[in-house]
Amino acid sequence: MSIMAAQDLNDARGAARLMAMAARRSIEEQGASTAASRVALGGLFRLLRAYRAHRLAGFAYQPHREGSQEGMAIVAPGESHITAVRDALQRALAEVYENDEEIGLESVEAVLRAVASENRLEPNDVRRTSCFLESLVEKLEAAA
Amino acid sequence: MTPLEYLREQYASVERTLKETLRHDYGPNESREYFEECQARLALIDREILADSPATPATIAAKTGELTRVGIRVALIERSHLGEFFWPFTDIIRSFAERLFEEEELFAGKPLVHVVSEGTGYQIVDDPATRLGTRRILVIAFPRQLKHHVLVHAIFGHELGHPAARTDDPGRIAQAVLERMEAGPLANDAAARAWVDDPKAPAVVQRERRRGGTVHYNLDDWRTELFCDLFGLFLFGPAFAAAHRAELESSSGWPDRIALGGTHPPYPIRRRLMAQALRVLEWDRPAIDSDGGAAHLAERALLDYVLEDANCEWFEVYPDHILKGVIDELKSVFARHGDIIYGPPDGDELERLISRLALGRPPIFEDLDALGAATQRPVRIQHCLYAGWCAWIGRAPLRQALLPDHPRVRELSFFYVNRLCAQALLQQQAIDAVLKWRDDHPAGGKAELHRDAEQESGPAASGALGRSQIIRRIRDESLIVSPLLSADQIGASSIDLRMGNTVLIVRARGSSHVDPRKAMWQAQLAGHEKEASLQQKHERYELKFKTPFLLHPGTLALVPTLEWVSLPQDLMGSVTARSTWAREGLSIATATMIEPGYQGIVTLELANLGEIPIALYPGLELAQISFFDVVGSTRKPRAGQFELSFEPSQGTIAKDSEYPFLPPNDDDRYR
Numbered sequence: 001m002s003i004m005a006a007q008d009l010n011d012a013r014g015a016a017r018l019m020a021m022a023a024r025r026s027i028e029e030q031g032a033s034t035a036a037s038r039v040a041l042g043g044l045f046r047l048l049r050a051y052r053a054h055r056l057a058g059f060a061y062q063p064h065r066e067g068s069q070e071g072m073a074i075v076a077p078g079e080s081h082i083t084a085v086r087d088a089l090q091r092a093l094a095e096v097y098e099n100d101e102e103i104g105l106e107s108v109e110a111v112l113r114a115v116a117s118e119n120r121l122e123p124n125d126v127r128r129t130s131c132f133l134e135s136l137v138e139k140l141e142a143a144a
Numbered sequence: 145m146t147p148l149e150y151l152r153e154q155y156a157s158v159e160r161t162l163k164e165t166l167r168h169d170y171g172p173n174e175s176r177e178y179f180e181e182c183q184a185r186l187a188l189i190d191r192e193i194l195a196d197s198p199a200t201p202a203t204i205a206a207k208t209g210e211l212t213r214v215g216i217r218v219a220l221i222e223r224s225h226l227g228e229f230f231w232p233f234t235d236i237i238r239s240f241a242e243r244l245f246e247e248e249e250l251f252a253g254k255p256l257v258h259v260v261s262e263g264t265g266y267q268i269v270d271d272p273a274t275r276l277g278t279r280r281i282l283v284i285a286f287p288r289q290l291k292h293h294v295l296v297h298a299i300f301g302h303e304l305g306h307p308a309a310r311t312d313d314p315g316r317i318a319q320a321v322l323e324r325m326e327a328g329p330l331a332n333d334a335a336a337r338a339w340v341d342d343p344k345a346p347a348v349v350q351r352e353r354r355r356g357g358t359v360h361y362n363l364d365d366w367r368t369e370l371f372c373d374l375f376g377l378f379l380f381g382p383a384f385a386a387a388h389r390a391e392l393e394s395s396s397g398w399p400d401r402i403a404l405g406g407t408h409p410p411y412p413i414r415r416r417l418m419a420q421a422l423r424v425l426e427w428d429r430p431a432i433d434s435d436g437g438a439a440h441l442a443e444r445a446l447l448d449y450v451l452e453d454a455n456c457e458w459f460e461v462y463p464d465h466i467l468k469g470v471i472d473e474l475k476s477v478f479a480r481h482g483d484i485i486y487g488p489p490d491g492d493e494l495e496r497l498i499s500r501l502a503l504g505r506p507p508i509f510e511d512l513d514a515l516g517a518a519t520q521r522p523v524r525i526q527h528c529l530y531a532g533w534c535a536w537i538g539r540a541p542l543r544q545a546l547l548p549d550h551p552r553v554r555e556l557s558f559f560y561v562n563r564l565c566a567q568a569l570l571q572q573q574a575i576d577a578v579l580k581w582r583d584d585h586p587a588g589g590k591a592e593l594h595r596d597a598e599q600e601s602g603p604a605a606s607g608a609l610g611r612s613q614i615i616r617r618i619r620d621e622s623l624i625v626s627p628l629l630s631a632d633q634i635g636a637s638s639i640d641l642r643m644g645n646t647v648l649i650v651r652a653r654g655s656s657h658v659d660p661r662k663a664m665w666q667a668q669l670a671g672h673e674k675e676a677s678l679q680q681k682h683e684r685y686e687l688k689f690k691t692p693f694l695l696h697p698g699t700l701a702l703v704p705t706l707e708w709v710s711l712p713q714d715l716m717g718s719v720t721a722r723s724t725w726a727r728e729g730l731s732i733a734t735a736t737m738i739e740p741g742y743q744g745i746v747t748l749e750l751a752n753l754g755e756i757p758i759a760l761y762p763g764l765e766l767a768q769i770s771f772f773d774v775v776g777s778t779r780k781p782r783a784g785q786f787e788l789s790f791e792p793s794q795g796t797i798a799k800d801s802e803y804p805f806l807p808p809n810d811d812d813r814y815r
Contacts (some may be wrong), residue, residue: 014206015274036191058310059273
């Protein structure tokens with residue numbers, strides 16, 4: 001067994017937390033001019049779209065997870081704890097957007113689009129999206 | 145060293161490695177985009193490292209994980225040389241992926257498709273859901289050992305199903321399809337258990353059940369794999385079903401063994417589902433009617449191969465009406481991409497493709513009129529692969545039918561059929577480029593053709609063949625030079641030949657000198673030494689169309705022609721440089737003589753005799769071939785060493801008959 005195999009290098013909870021933290025910073029600074037901001041905002045946008053389309057179900061399946069150590073040479077081991085990310089998203093949306101998940105998703109996506117295209121943001125939208133991301137980070141930390 | 149210091153050290157290493165990868169050529173189009181995406185992913189980690197003060201152990205661990213992911217992506221740059229996989233097929237997969245998996249993104253639309261070759265089998269590795277990047281990266285891994293087996297590459301149809309299930313619209317549809325697939329024995333664990341415990345289950349299942357004790361059924365995984373099987377069938381049709389059976393049957397252990405507990409459903413279930421789906425989709429009917437003779441029999445043989453199910457109804461997990469519902473739902477994934485999904489070929493087209501393969505010719509669709517103007521049709525990759533599988537599975541009736549008129553027709557091997565299809569896919573790219581260019585430039589590129597070509601149809605005079613005789617020979621198929629992509633490619637007494645896509649050039653660190661005596665050494669070598677002596681002289685480059693290759697002064701390069709050439713026994717060919725190119729210093733180093741009966745690409749031995757480098761592009765008309773009558777018998781004791789070539793290769797300089805003139809091997813003065 002590889003010495004690194006004991007570590008969970010592909011823990012989706014950790015990556016989602018980093019993404020949420022970075023995206024929150026970009027939204028609060030209202031800037032997407034740096035490569036780092038674009039990565040965080042683009043990543044969060046896609047995560048939300050995937051959640052909306054299929055509840056991340058497609059990502060839960062890892063076809064090469066058994067008996068394919070050699071096959072993993074081209075990529076890190078499969079993403080783990082993706083269902084924890086799904087649950088954290090669900091709970092953070094419910095908490096901040098008062099159980100109207102669809103409105104919450106649309107609102108966060110609209111803010112992300114506005115930051116990406118450097119349009120002006122309503123302070124209230126920034127505040128609410130920031131609250132959502134803060135809540136998401138907390139829930140991901142609690143799930144770890 | 146603190147964890148944060150070590151993280152910073154790792155970051156610097158990955159960043160340095162990323163820059164170092166630019167030493168490599170790794171795909172002509174994607175290098176910049178892939179590099180920039182990796183750079184962007186690193187930028188976020190960089191910002192987060194600096195921003196995170198004080199760093200918590202959990203944050204450092206998460207960043208280390210992200211850095212590892214980027215590091216793996218960076219390492220893939222060095223493992224994606226074009227020469228290690230068959231790039232025309234890659235282009236097709238890329239075009240499917242870019243269209244099927246296009247999603248709304250904040251900063252860029254199309255996914256980035258990166259290709260590598262591997263030793264492990266067909267895989268498409270997707271980005272994770274928690275992707276810290278601006279563009280989605282799909283890594284397509286070809287099995288290196290199957291580089292030329294394009295018929296088996298249809299398996300990628302299945303692999304494309306996995307990212308489809310993670311893509312917005314296809315993913316939404318996939319969930320609906322997977323819900324429909326929660327039926328019959330695959331409805332839930334209890335149904336699966338009852339199904340396996342059924343006393344009517346085949347003996348092999350009962351044996352495996354006893355052997356394995358309590359089996360855990362991964363029904364979610366099984367349904368996903370079956371979904372991907374159907375996805376592959378939609379993309380590649382019966383060619384997928386044939387590749388599916390060939391690839392899976394050999395590794396399944398069936399019918400002696402059956403695996404019940406893995407992530408993939410037992411093989412006979414998958415095979416039966418393929419056969420059943422072909423029937424439901426009505427793709428089980430031959431396109432060629434019974435008047436098509438041997439080609440019809442070949443197609444029938446292929447369909448029998450893919451429709452032969454697992455011979456036991458127990459393996460049918462869905463009744464027809466459920467499967468039809470699943471298929472109807474799945475069809476909507478392709479609603480916006482009707483040109484991607486498989487549709488049965490026209491019978492005439494398929495018959496011609498199969499007939500060309502049976503005669504050892506790449507399966508493209510080409511006609512030459514009496515004036516010497518060639519017309520080609522776009523042939524879909526699915527139909528090319530379908531023809532390939534028909535020609536292989538139905539090779540016995542095809543050969544039987546050909547022997548009376550073509551007594552020298554060769555027996556087809558699976559590898560040879562694959563290479564012919566691969567050559568056809570390459571030629572089809574050139575054909576498609578020309579057809580598109582003609583559409584875009586309707587007034588350009590038309591040569592004036594003369595009626596005299598049509599009027600002369602008598603026997604050839606002794607000597608060089610004139611234009612009319614060349615056209616007559618090509619039309620009656622006794623001479624093959626294909627494809628002919630422009631009306632003026634046939635000249636007064638020659639045909640222009642285009643540069644193909646492979647270049648062999650002598651390696652800078654290769655042999656110290658050329659010595660015909662090595663041929664004698666090679667005969668005595670074995671194992672590694674023998675193979676190394678055969679393989680190590682040349683550096684190999686594979687070029688896509690519109691990619692330049694600089695031929696430097698004093699350099700010799702071996703390149704294939706794009707055209708496939710087949711000479712009858714009464715003609716020989718002579719290849720020379722076109723004078724236009726010769727004036728620029730480009731020389732066909734020798735006037736290559738092509739022997740009667742030769743079949744394959746022609747190798748051009750190009751040398752730059754000028755003083756400045758020459759940029760060469762695949763598809764350029766660099767050479768010309770003339771044909772001469774040969775009088776008397778041309779039968780020879782053995783085939784030429786370069787016959788049936790698909791690409792240039794190193795030859796054996798000295799023949800046995802020359803050994804008496806070479807110093808003995810034990811004379812070290814000459815080593």
